[in-house]
Amino acid sequence: MKNNRIEFALICLVIFSSVAFSLSATARNTLEYRAAESDKGDSFLEDRLDLRMSISNISMGIRFEAMQPSRSSALTRPDSTYTAITQRWAEMMTDKFTITAGTFTKTMGKGFLLDARERLEIQEDHHLDGVNLDVDFSEVEIEFLAGNADWDNYSLFKAGQITSNWEYFPVNTGYIRFDVNGEDPLPDLIGETWSVGMAKDIGDFYAELRYANTWQGPAGAGVNYRGEAYYVNSSAIIGPIVLYGEFLEADSFLVKGYTQEYATLPLIVRQPSYTLLSRHLMELDPRNVTAFNANAMIYPIFDFEIDLSGAVVMKDSSDLVYYETYGSLSRDWKKFSLKGIYEYQDFANDDYFHNIVLEPLYYIADDKSFVLDLEFQSGTEYGESFSNFYALGELAISSLGSIGLEGGQLTESDGDKENFGRVYIDTYIAENHKLTLGYGRRPGGFTCSGGNCRYEPRFEGFELKLSSSF
Amino acid sequence: MKRTAVVIILTLVSALALIGGDDELIDRKFPDFTFKTLDKEELVLSEFCEENPTIVTFWATWCKPCVKELGKLKEMKPELDARGVKVIAICEDGPRTQAKIKPFVRKEGWDFIICLDSDGKLKSKVGVADIPEFFILKSDMQIAYHHVSFKPGDEVEYLEQIEKLFPVLEEEKEIEEQ
Numbered sequence: 064m065k066n067n068r069i070e071f072a073l074i075c076l077v078i079f080s081s082v083a084f085s086l087s088a089t090a091r092n093t094l095e096y097r098a099a100e101s102d103k104g105d106s107f108l109e110d111r112l113d114l115r116m117s118i119s120n121i122s123m124g125i126r127f128e129a130m131q132p133s134r135s136s137a138l139t140r141p142d143s144t145y146t147a148i149t150q151r152w153a154e155m156m157t158d159k160f161t162i163t164a165g166t167f168t169k170t171m172g173k174g175f176l177l178d179a180r181e182r183l184e185i186q187e188d189h190h191l192d193g194v195n196l197d198v199d200f201s202e203v204e205i206e207f208l209a210g211n212a213d214w215d216n217y218s219l220f221k222a223g224q225i226t227s228n229w230e231y232f233p234v235n236t237g238y239i240r241f242d243v244n245g246e247d248p249l250p251d252l253i254g255e256t257w258s259v260g261m262a263k264d265i266g267d268f269y270a271e272l273r274y275a276n277t278w279q280g281p282a283g284a285g286v287n288y289r290g291e292a293y294y295v296n297s298s299a300i301i302g303p304i305v306l307y308g309e310f311l312e313a314d315s316f317l318v319k320g321y322t323q324e325y326a327t328l329p330l331i332v333r334q335p336s337y338t339l340l341s342r343h344l345m346e347l348d349p350r351n352v353t354a355f356n357a358n359a360m361i362y363p364i365f366d367f368e369i370d371l372s373g374a375v376v377m378k379d380s381s382d383l384v385y386y387e388t389y390g391s392l393s394r395d396w397k398k399f400s401l402k403g404i405y406e407y408q409d410f411a412n413d414d415y416f417h418n419i420v421l422e423p424l425y426y427i428a429d430d431k432s433f434v435l436d437l438e439f440q441s442g443t444e445y446g447e448s449f450s451n452f453y454a455l456g457e458l459a460i461s462s463l464g465s466i467g468l469e470g471g472q473l474t475e476s477d478g479d480k481e482n483f484g485r486v487y488i489d490t491y492i493a494e495n496h497k498l499t500l501g502y503g504r505r506p507g508g509f510t511c512s513g514g515n516c517r518y519e520p521r522f523e524g525f526e527l528k529l530s531s532s533f
Numbered sequence: 534m535k536r537t538a539v540v541i542i543l544t545l546v547s548a549l550a551l552i553g554g555d556d557e558l559i560d561r562k563f564p565d566f567t568f569k570t571l572d573k574e575e576l577v578l579s580e581f582c583e584e585n586p587t588i589v590t591f592w593a594t595w596c597k598p599c600v601k602e603l604g605k606l607k608e609m610k611p612e613l614d615a616r617g618v619k620v621i622a623i624c625e626d627g628p629r630t631q632a633k634i635k636p637f638v639r640k641e642g643w644d645f646i647i648c649l650d651s652d653g654k655l656k657s658k659v660g661v662a663d664i665p666e667f668f669i670l671k672s673d674m675q676i677a678y679h680h681v682s683f684k685p686g687d688e689v690e691y692l693e694q695i696e697k698l699f700p701v702l703e704e705e706k707e708i709e710e711q
Contacts, residue, residue, distance in 0.1 A: 170651050269635055532681075
């Protein structure tokens with residue numbers, strides 16, 4: 064309630080300032096319409112608007128997202144459906160102080176304390192509602208936060224962190240207290256975490272250490288949990304080779320996506336960088352794990368860029384639950400470039416993936432290019448053998464846009480094969496309006512694009528997307 | 534009722550979006566901010582722009598087109614240096630992948646000013662929705678050129694714009710003549 068009042072007062076202040084003085088405004092809007100072919104599923108209409116206004120050192124904005132038909136989010140608020148979401152925020156910034164009120168994202172303790180991340184689609188809401196004060200004295204930065212989690216609407220946070228940017232003492236330490244907005248909270252929804260970390264560069268050598276200690280459960284309830292996490296990463300340059308390694312040990316440490324969604328641990332395993340795997344994304348539970356990876360990036364040897372890595376995840380210090388090996392080789396010629404990737408992933412439940420990717424690119428002229436993306440996967444998922452493939456061919460002309468054709472075949476969980484294919488044109492109809500027209504069939508599933516993952520329903524038909532800045 | 538309201542809002546917003554023809558961001562003032570580089574140096578964008586014509590681009594280690602774009606800017610380095618143009622690459626990696634930024638930059642051999650924006654504060658301040666997003670700024674922080682996304686071949690237009698906007702520096706001309 065108190066947060067809401069502060070937020071309201073700040074927004075009023077910004078509105079008053081906006082009326083009294085001249086204002087600058089920018090907006091981005093994306094309109095997406097998909098017309099499904101008869102009896103092949105629903106048609107979709109979506110719009111995302113990001114509007115920002117600023118004057119001097121005060122700014123404010125809204126994000127608006129609307130969709131038809133109404134739908135629920137696969138990741139957050141699974142029991143509710145909605146047709147529109149609105150977020151609003153206001154910020155006042157001076158040389159030393161920044162006050163933010165409304166809906167915003169925040170990272171504290173490099174994610175060990177708090178990780179409220181921005182998402183392209185606000186349907187997958189990873190924002191906070193509240194107030195944040197940042198005081199920056201250059202050598203030392205202090206932050207305070209009080210907020211409510213947008214992703215569940217009942218987690219409350221009070222947090223603070225101090226960061227020293229002093230060269231001889233580059234330390235970050237912070238504390239967060241989380242609670243719930245209800246009379247009879249579950250014990251594992253109350254707790255606190257503190258963390259301390261240090262990062263240091265010495266010539267071509269870099270090292271970072273971090274420790275976090277967490278506690279959950281109401282005092283005296285007899286259901287208290289304690290957890291700890293240690294994390295180390297280091298990199299060094301030796302001639303043309305960059306060596307990089309990470310180590311993580313975490314016991315009952317709370318992580319995003321599980322009992323509490325508020326913190327996150329570093330990603331020891333490699334993120335999918337191709338299309339197929341994202342539809343078979345397998346999440347590892349990063350609690351009670353010991354994990355490490357090693358990565359060697361070699362650039363260039365005989366004009367080839369080489370990237371080799373391996374990662375191992377163990378549960379309860381000894382049981383191997385996952386390991387992966389990855390290798391990629393790429394080379395650029397004058398008009399042609401080629402990248403090849405091979406990755407093997409092995410899960411303790413006997414499932415494994417072989418992934419092979421080939422990405423040739425040819426420059427027809429300086430401003431015209433043709434790119435292919437060829438991907439193949441085979442292995443087992445839940446004990447059943449599968450093989451998938453995906454191919455994309457795209458012709459891009461810098462001043463006009465691009466035309467592409469994509470297709471492939473996926474093995475579904477019941478063993479059936481599903482074919483899909485789509486043709487699309489992507490063009491600028493004016494300097495600030497990008498139009499995409501497509502026709503075909505998209506497979507359903509969890510897809511990742513540009514670092515954002517979301518559940519895409521299966522769709523067959525015509526699609527139109529208009530992205531504008533104005 | 535709700536359905537009708539949503540459709541009306543969408544139609545209005547789209548109509549509003551179509552009113553403008555040219556890129557409305559051109560000639561607008563880019564928002565000023567203070568930022569810390571990967572080497573912990575603190576810079577004020579407006580002060581930096583006063584001294585150098587500046588390219589600002591938003592990227593992340595997991596964003597394939599962003600990495601391609603920065604690779605092309607690296608190839609353009611002689612042309613950029615001849616005009617005194619500096620590149621500020623604002624990195625949007627979150628805490629889960631942040632540790633990989635430094636080795637990644639070293640591996641790519643990028644000689645740009647890398648700035649971290651793990652909480653998306655700068656991205657939000659500029660109003661960036663999708664990455665990569667590319668800006669060329671004049672010394673008074675006015676946006677001279679703006680481009681969203683990157684496809685192979687876009688670097689040709691980038692170079693044309695840079696050549697059009699910024700002449701080769703006198704000292705560079707002398708070196709060439711010698």
